[in-house]
Amino acid sequence: MTSTPAAPRATRRARVAIAGNPNTGKTTVFNRLTGAHQKVGNYAGVTVEIHEGRLALQKSGTVDLLDVPGAYSLSARSREEELAIQAIAGLEPFASPDLVVVVADATQLSRNLYFVLQVLELGLPCVIALNMTDMLAERGLVVDVRALEQELGVPVVETTGTSGKGLAELRERIDDALVNNARHVPRNLTSSLGPQLAEDLALVSEAIPLYWSRGSQERKRALALWALISIDDNDELADVPAALRASVLERRALAAAEGRSIDTEIVQTRYSWIDSRMPSFLKEAGTRPRSRTERIDAVLLNPVAGFLIFLLLMGIVFQSLFTWASPLMGVIEGIFDSFAGWLRDVLPAGVGREFVTEGLIAGVGSVLVFLPQILMLFLFIGLMEDTGYMARAAFLMDRVMRSIGLSGRAFVPMISGYACAVPAILATRTMERQRDRTLTMLVIPLMTCSARLPVYALIIGALFPVSHVFGFVPVQGLLMVGMYLFSTVTALVAAAVLSRTLFKAKTPPLILELPPYRVPHLPSVLRMMWQRSRAFLQQAGGVILVCTVVLWAMLHFPRDPLRTSSYEAQRQALVEKGQSHAELDAREAAENMRRSLGGRLGHAIEPVISPLGFDWKIGIGLVGAFAAREVFVTTMGVVYGAGNDADEASTTLRDKIKAESRADGKPVYTPLVGLSLMIFFALACQCMSTLAAVKRETQGWKWPIFLFAYMSVLAWIASFAVYQGGRALGFD
Amino acid sequence: MRPLSELRPGDCARLTRVGGERGFCRRLMEMGFLPGTQVRLVRAVGIGDLIEIEVRGAHISLRRSEAQALFLERPR
Numbered sequence: 001m002t003s004t005p006a007a008p009r010a011t012r013r014a015r016v017a018i019a020g021n022p023n024t025g026k027t028t029v030f031n032r033l034t035g036a037h038q039k040v041g042n043y044a045g046v047t048v049e050i051h052e053g054r055l056a057l058q059k060s061g062t063v064d065l066l067d068v069p070g071a072y073s074l075s076a077r078s079r080e081e082e083l084a085i086q087a088i089a090g091l092e093p094f095a096s097p098d099l100v101v102v103v104a105d106a107t108q109l110s111r112n113l114y115f116v117l118q119v120l121e122l123g124l125p126c127v128i129a130l131n132m133t134d135m136l137a138e139r140g141l142v143v144d145v146r147a148l149e150q151e152l153g154v155p156v157v158e159t160t161g162t163s164g165k166g167l168a169e170l171r172e173r174i175d176d177a178l179v180n181n182a183r184h185v186p187r188n189l190t191s192s193l194g195p196q197l198a199e200d201l202a203l204v205s206e207a208i209p210l211y212w213s214r215g216s217q218e219r220k221r222a223l224a225l226w227a228l229i230s231i232d233d234n235d236e237l238a239d240v241p242a243a244l245r246a247s248v249l250e251r252r253a254l255a256a257a258e259g260r261s262i263d264t265e266i267v268q269t270r271y272s273w274i275d276s277r278m279p280s281f282l283k284e285a286g287t288r289p290r291s292r293t294e295r296i297d298a299v300l301l302n303p304v305a306g307f308l309i310f311l312l313l314m315g316i317v318f319q320s321l322f323t324w325a326s327p328l329m330g331v332i333e334g335i336f337d338s339f340a341g342w343l344r345d346v347l348p349a350g351v352g353r354e355f356v357t358e359g360l361i362a363g364v365g366s367v368l369v370f371l372p373q374i375l376m377l378f379l380f381i382g383l384m385e386d387t388g389y390m391a392r393a394a395f396l397m398d399r400v401m402r403s404i405g406l407s408g409r410a411f412v413p414m415i416s417g418y419a420c421a422v423p424a425i426l427a428t429r430t431m432e433r434q435r436d437r438t439l440t441m442l443v444i445p446l447m448t449c450s451a452r453l454p455v456y457a458l459i460i461g462a463l464f465p466v467s468h469v470f471g472f473v474p475v476q477g478l479l480m481v482g483m484y485l486f487s488t489v490t491a492l493v494a495a496a497v498l499s500r501t502l503f504k505a506k507t508p509p510l511i512l513e514l515p516p517y518r519v520p521h522l523p524s525v526l527r528m529m530w531q532r533s534r535a536f537l538q539q540a541g542g543v544i545l546v547c548t549v550v551l552w553a554m555l556h557f558p559r560d561p562l563r564t565s566s567y568e569a570q571r572q573a574l575v576e577k578g579q580s581h582a583e584l585d586a587r588e589a590a591e592n593m594r595r596s597l598g599g600r601l602g603h604a605i606e607p608v609i610s611p612l613g614f615d616w617k618i619g620i621g622l623v624g625a626f627a628a629r630e631v632f633v634t635t636m637g638v639v640y641g642a643g644n645d646a647d648e649a650s651t652t653l654r655d656k657i658k659a660e661s662r663a664d665g666k667p668v669y670t671p672l673v674g675l676s677l678m679i680f681f682a683l684a685c686q687c688m689s690t691l692a693a694v695k696r697e698t699q700g701w702k703w704p705i706f707l708f709a710y711m712s713v714l715a716w717i718a719s720f721a722v723y724q725g726g727r728a729l730g731f732d
Numbered sequence: 733m734r735p736l737s738e739l740r741p742g743d744c745a746r747l748t749r750v751g752g753e754r755g756f757c758r759r760l761m762e763m764g765f766l767p768g769t770q771v772r773l774v775r776a777v778g779i780g781d782l783i784e785i786e787v788r789g790a791h792i793s794l795r796r797s798e799a800q801a802l803f804l805e806r807p808r
């Protein structure tokens with residue numbers, strides 16, 4: 001074994017990376033160490049959530065903690081997998097850690113040691129938190145911690161993340177290791193490579209750039225090993241120097257010609273080191289089946305019962321997002337309404353007051369109104385992840401989702417889209433590949449979200465009769481169900497089409513770990529729920545707020561002072577006669593909106609939308625609906641002078657819509673126009689919050705612009721087909 | 733040699749060869765699927781074509797078609 005003396009560290013805070021396999025309880029340990037002091041880190045080009053926190057230590061002072069995404073190995077093929085090596089070896093965009101804490105699952109010791117060895121090879125100071133020894137004890141096995149420390153040459157601390165056992169000792173060991181800055185590379189590991197692999201390694205090492213190796217021989221070798229096992233002709237690694245890539249490809253080609261597998265040789269070298277020592281690490285060899293988890297899985301993975309239970313659970317999630325969150329959303333809206341009402345009383349009349357009460361407060365409200373649904377969805381996802389059920393959901397849905405080119409993990413985000421696309425888009429983070437995430441994000445907005453309901457309710461209520469088909473099936477209800485079916489089928493077809501064209505990729509082989517069931521650690525679940533929600537509010541909230549204010553301004557400006565004073569004079573006259581001026585106010589609001597920028601835009605787009613059966617007033621409604629679909633209802637309320645606070649059940653608004661006629665006396669709104677309008681709303685991406693969320697999750701404008709374009713085109717074509725097709729068939 | 737997918741639920745055997753596409757094969761080896769490693773088939777009848785295998789204390793699910801690339805030694 002080799003030990004290198006401490007290198008001086010500047011006065012900056014020490015950095016500690018927490019790493020390890022997935023499902024080791026790593027995040028719980030991270031939470032225990034950092035307490036409340038953490039945030040979601042922001043790295044250029046990194047879309048995976050990376051949490052950062054702080055930890056106060058006795059000797060080392062305050063240190064920064066980084067929660068490295070869970071990985072089975074440091075070897076990488078995709079951009080996402082590349083993060084682990086970058087975070088641990090301190091390559092761009094990450095700063096070098098001074099210490100790596102590897103959280104290892106004692107119940108799967110050999111596989112976790114495989115990860116430990118890779119960290120040690122890099123010559124990084126390391127402390128091992130050996131988690132889940134309690135679960136190991138249930139199987140009648142004990143880990144010999146001293147033997148582990150002896151062989152690995154680094155401190156090993158037994159911890160139980162959920163109860164906090166061993167955390168104080170872990171803190172001390174981290175403190176000591178930072179002070180001593182000792183690093184250990186088990187020498188008998190790196191010297192046991194076969195002669196041919198040693199030669200590959202020596203040659204590839206020469207291509208490791210200095211900014212990677214930083215002059216350390218160990219780093220050079222470790223990164224060369226990493227390059228040999230990671231790079232190939234079709235990897236998606238982004239930050240590999242060209243010379244290194246060339247060198248690796250050359251050695252790999254040579255090895256292949258000799259019939260050798262470099263991958264197998266590297267993996268086997270590490271595992272034979274581990275396997276030869278396992279008997280001394282584990283006190284009773286051999287594993288017993290995890291009877292409890294297997295008994296549960298006999299039901300939950302059963303082709304019939306398991307599937308029904310899964311659908312039932314999804315139904316509960318859907319129902320809660322749909323109905324349980326709405327009272328809370330109502331409370332939030334109520335608070336903002338009464339706040340705006342209070343300000344209306346307090347502030348002097350004028351444009352400034354209208355801006356604050358109708359633009360600004362509505363803007364903040366339209367961001368916060370999503371909070372209940374987002375919190376609830378992340379609570380469910382957190383519970384599913386923490387109990388181990390998420391992997392089972394992916395297991396159950398693999399076949400179905402694969403047929404439309406998506407992974408099983410896309411199912412939960414897609415079903416969440418029935419409630420609201422925004423939290424659903426955030427939920428795509430549970431998927432591993434960026435391709436799957438982006439593809440799922442592009443079809444989620446097609447699901448019938450709850451904001452479309454008020455629009456459908458207004459149209460169906462106003463234009464379709466309260467009659468029954470076959471004497472008992474209500475037409476209005478049937479239409480509503482029809483819209484749901486339509487959106488679901490469209491979303492599935494869109495996914496199938498996109499995955500076969502723009503996102504054409506071979507279905508990657510599935511390797512899905514089914515972790516043992518665990519009682520969820522509620523504080524961790526709640527913390528994750530809050531962090532994800534806060535990150536959304538911070539990053540998408542700004543865009544939504546700005547857009548709401550801009551749209552408000554578009555629908556209210558420019559103002560004509562002459563018009564305003566003329567209405568003011570009429571109002572005075574009514575007041576003097578002691579009559580109500582409510583109707584006059586509504587007329588003024590309607591005229592203001594018609595003459596506003598948004599109103600003119602409604603006029604301007606009329607040639608485009610008239611083949612769909614829409615007039616310019618609907619055009620204004622479509623412009624307004626971009627803030628959020630349900631805004632269509634209030635915008636129409638203002639346009640038709642039904643007052644500022646019309647909702648979908650307003651009979652005034654329904655009657656005005658029914659009575660609206662064209663120049664030739666025919667009604668504007670026929671059932672056919674209604675159907676065309678509903679189809680348009682079902683397909684068009686009339687929601688800037690969705691676009692803001694997609695922009696945030698894909699780190700750029702490309703996909704939100706694509707999303708908006710494809711959905712708008714789809715909506716136009718479908719509405720055109722419905723309206724013109726209907727007319728051709730004699731409906732009017 | 734016989735493919736892993738031929739194992740019956742509850743039965744154990746040792747692996748002799750891990751094949752398949754590079755990324756798949758490498759990830760499996762890194763998870764401890766190596767020649768000489770003992771595996772157990774936990775579940776073969778799932779929805780679709782997934783099978784569940786126990787290796788080194790972990791339960792891993794693979795598609796039956798992809799598990800064809802893993803081979804076991806003949807039972808004695």
